[in-house]
Amino acid sequence: MTTLQHPPTTAPQADGDAGRVRVSDCSVMFPATPVDPVELKTFASFVELSGMRRLYCGQSAVFEPHTTFARLVADGCRTPLGTAVTLMALRHPFTAALHARELALFSGQSYVAGLGLGSRHFNEAMTGSWPASPLTYVREYASVVRQLLDGGRVELDGRYFSVHAALPAELPAEVELALGVLRPRMTELAGEVADLGISWLTPASYCRDQLLPALAHGARGRDVVPRLATVVNVAVARPGRDPVELALAGLGNHLAAPHYGDALTKAGFDVRIGDREHNAREIVDQGLYVYGTPEEIAERLRDYRDAGVDEILINPGGVYLTQGGLEALRDLDEIARALA
Secondary structure: OOOOOOOOOOOOOOHHHOOOOOHHHEEEEOOOOOOOHHHHHHHHHHHHHHOOOOEEEOOOOOOOHHHHHHHHHHOOOOOOEEEOOEEHHHOOHHHHHHHHHHHHHHHOOOEEEEEEOOOHHHHHHHHOOOOOOHHHHHHHHHHHHHHHHOOOOEEEEOOOOEEEEOOOOOOOOOEEEEEEEOOHHHHHHHHHHOOEEEEEOOOHHHHHHHHHHHHHHHOOOOOOOOEEEEEEEEEEOOOOOOHHHHHHHHHHHHHHOHHHHHHHHHOOOOOOOOOHHHHHHHHHHOOOOEEEOHHHHHHHHHHHHHHOOOEEEEEOHHHHHHHOHHHHHHHHHHHHHHHO
């Protein structure tokens, strides 16, 4: 069975550190499809050398994230890894559990298996349908993965999945199950079945007022409330950079998606569904896209820790996609120094 039994990832801060963001509170979100294995290893090495917690990748249609990570591990990488997130429609829950555990075994490090349902459009494109009850679909899927990772045998004849299987229990591996969360109902489900929720485009106040209470409500009866990790999109202010253009480059699809627009509207943002440019300007003006000096960025990251977010996934995607990996790493390095 897994050696990880839902522990808190970081120790409580000492009184002198209250309100402070430590480098170890942060991880790096690799900001695009990892095509160059040397570049990906450079980002992984940066995470390790800087003292950050983990390197995450999202879903890709070029290289499958687990295959990419397996190559990275085979090349000697020992940086803790995770997905934020892979999409459920692309793999059976048994396969999801198998991939997560094998990467933890290969690397000898803990692994975060971040899973997400994705958009209605994506699911219809992949499977021809959208579940009549998305929450039931995700609950069944995540419960299968959870039980397999814990070394149990699954006996499920559910509404969406029929699984009668187990993974060999004699191979312990340290895997945390994560669910992509955006709105309270899915976040409450993460509180029931996962070790953490991972959110995108969620302001610190929204995390504090909506997501963290939902996690706690879902975790009633559990020994530990799952933690919350959130992706924070950043860019260091430099001559010639336009933060709205950077936000568009890094988040254009998210800014047009109805489910992100709905969550941002609930958070008090002036969002127009489908209007990428307007929405990019709005998240820059409201500070959700964090643009400024490294010190100013570090100060904005503190808002998330003050709100109760456990792990901050720093995403330099706009810079990476417009100016390349070296500039993105330069930003990350200066932010890490400001935090340290």
